[in-house]
Amino acid sequence: MIPYKTERVPVIIRLHRGICRYGVIKVNFSWKYTYFNTFISEATFKRLKQIQGLLPAAVPLADKAVIPYTVPAANYRAVPKDGVKSAPADRCCVLIAISEQIRTEIQQHNVGRLFAVVHLNGTQRKITAEDIIVLHKHISADIGEKIILNKVLMVGSKDFSIIGKPLVRYLKRQNNNKMKLRKDSLTYLRINAIRLGSLNDHL
Amino acid sequence: MSHHIIPSGFVRTVLQNGVGRHICQLQRLTLKFCKSTVGSKGMRDFIENNLLDFTRKNPGVVVYLQPRRHRTARLVAEYLNGDVHQQYVNNFSEEEIHEWVKLLRSQSGQKAVRLRKYWHTDNPSIQGIWTPMTNRDTELNIKAFPDKSLSAKLLEESTASEKLLQKAAELRSKASQSEN
Numbered sequence: 001m002i003p004y005k006t007e008r009v010p011v012i013i014r015l016h017r018g019i020c021r022y023g024v025i026k027v028n029f030s031w032k033y034t035y036f037n038t039f040i041s042e043a044t045f046k047r048l049k050q051i052q053g054l055l056p057a058a059v060p061l062a063d064k065a066v067i068p069y070t071v072p073a074a075n076y077r078a079v080p081k082d083g084v085k086s087a088p089a090d091r092c093c094v095l096i097a098i099s100e101q102i103r104t105e106i107q108q109h110n111v112g113r114l115f116a117v118v119h120l121n122g123t124q125r126k127i128t129a130e131d132i133i134v135l136h137k138h139i140s141a142d143i144g145e146k147i148i149l150n151k152v153l154m155v156g157s158k159d160f161s162i163i164g165k166p167l168v169r170y171l172k173r174q175n176n177n178k179m180k181l182r183k184d185s186l187t188y189l190r191i192n193a194i195r196l197g198s199l200n201d202h203l
Numbered sequence: 204m205s206h207h208i209i210p211s212g213f214v215r216t217v218l219q220n221g222v223g224r225h226i227c228q229l230q231r232l233t234l235k236f237c238k239s240t241v242g243s244k245g246m247r248d249f250i251e252n253n254l255l256d257f258t259r260k261n262p263g264v265v266v267y268l269q270p271r272r273h274r275t276a277r278l279v280a281e282y283l284n285g286d287v288h289q290q291y292v293n294n295f296s297e298e299e300i301h302e303w304v305k306l307l308r309s310q311s312g313q314k315a316v317r318l319r320k321y322w323h324t325d326n327p328s329i330q331g332i333w334t335p336m337t338n339r340d341t342e343l344n345i346k347a348f349p350d351k352s353l354s355a356k357l358l359e360e361s362t363a364s365e366k367l368l369q370k371a372a373e374l375r376s377k378a379s380q381s382e383n
Contacts, residue, residue, distance in 0.1 A: 131325075144225030156330060
């Protein structure tokens with residue numbers, strides 16, 4: 001038995017079917033208050049249930065899909081050189097180890113440049129610090145004022161991605177080819193900072 | 204078709220405006236008006252009722268008043284980047300002029316162009332540009348090609364036709380058992 005790797009391990013995001021191997025780390029975001037805790041996805045939970053015998057007895061698998069961070073990743077093995085496939089159980093343990101690692105890195109402010117996907121004016125915008133984004137809207141904030149964008153769908157750094165719970169519906173566009181001349185009032189927003197953790201920590 | 208006619212550009216700001224602290228880009232505002240004609244009535248009302256409030260709230264903006272006999276009323280705004288915007292406000296009401304002053308104050312002074320992108324960034328990618336091999340299983344590194352399992356379908360559930368075939372096989376086995 002080998003302990004989990006101490007170097008940074010990237011978390012694999014569920015991009016589309018078949019690519020996700022390690023499950024998804026989910027984050028709860030609410031309108032007023034931003035907080036986060038690590039989950040594992042339902043599919044991974046099912047897989048965990050299947051291999052329950054391989055995990056330590058303390059893990060409460062029966063009632064909730066939330067796994068505590070403190071589960072030791074003792075069962076993790078690297079993929080052997082002879083090409084033998086490692087068991088899914090190992091991967092689940094890797095996932096838990098990774099989530100623990102991310103948590104400590106966030107606490108130590110050791111995450112580097114962050115990017116975020118925010119829900120803004122009915123659209124999703126990918127932003128990082130020092131960006132300028134333009135809204136097709138007049139907002140009530142005065143020039144020079146600082147505002148907080150609370151509807152965060154995703155936060156990511158170089159080594160991990162945290163995906164929010166609210167999934168924005170995809171609306172199909174109707175076919176319209178009419179020529180329109182419009183005069184929109186535009187608002188420029190400069191992104192000052194992206195911060196992880198609860199809002200109360202930073203205000 | 205409008206995109207052929209209107210000049211286009213990208214999002215810009217003056218000298219990274221807003222990274223350190225915000226500076227109002229409007230520096231000078233000149234109100235040109237006539238003291239007697241009807242066209243400047245709204246402007247004269249604005250000066251009498253709202254101008255002092257405006258100057259108190261915006262100490263960084265220099266306001267000049269220029270009475271011009273029998274000329275049309277207009278606002279001239281000079282910005283930090285050196286651009287000058289003129290807005291003709293002849294026969295405008297007091298409220299309309301107030302709105303125009305608010306707009307001139309909150310603008311950056313750059314020319315109004317059709318924006319080709321609504322986003323400016325100096326760091327376009329943080330996790331690296333996506334390639335087909337990004338986030339793939341590292342097992343691929345040690346696979347010997349060609350590999351049959353890699354060409355297999357990704358769908359883990361059985362398809363409807365497979366389910367039907369399975370049911371048919373079950374029925375057949377049951378029938379054969381009952382015959383025996």
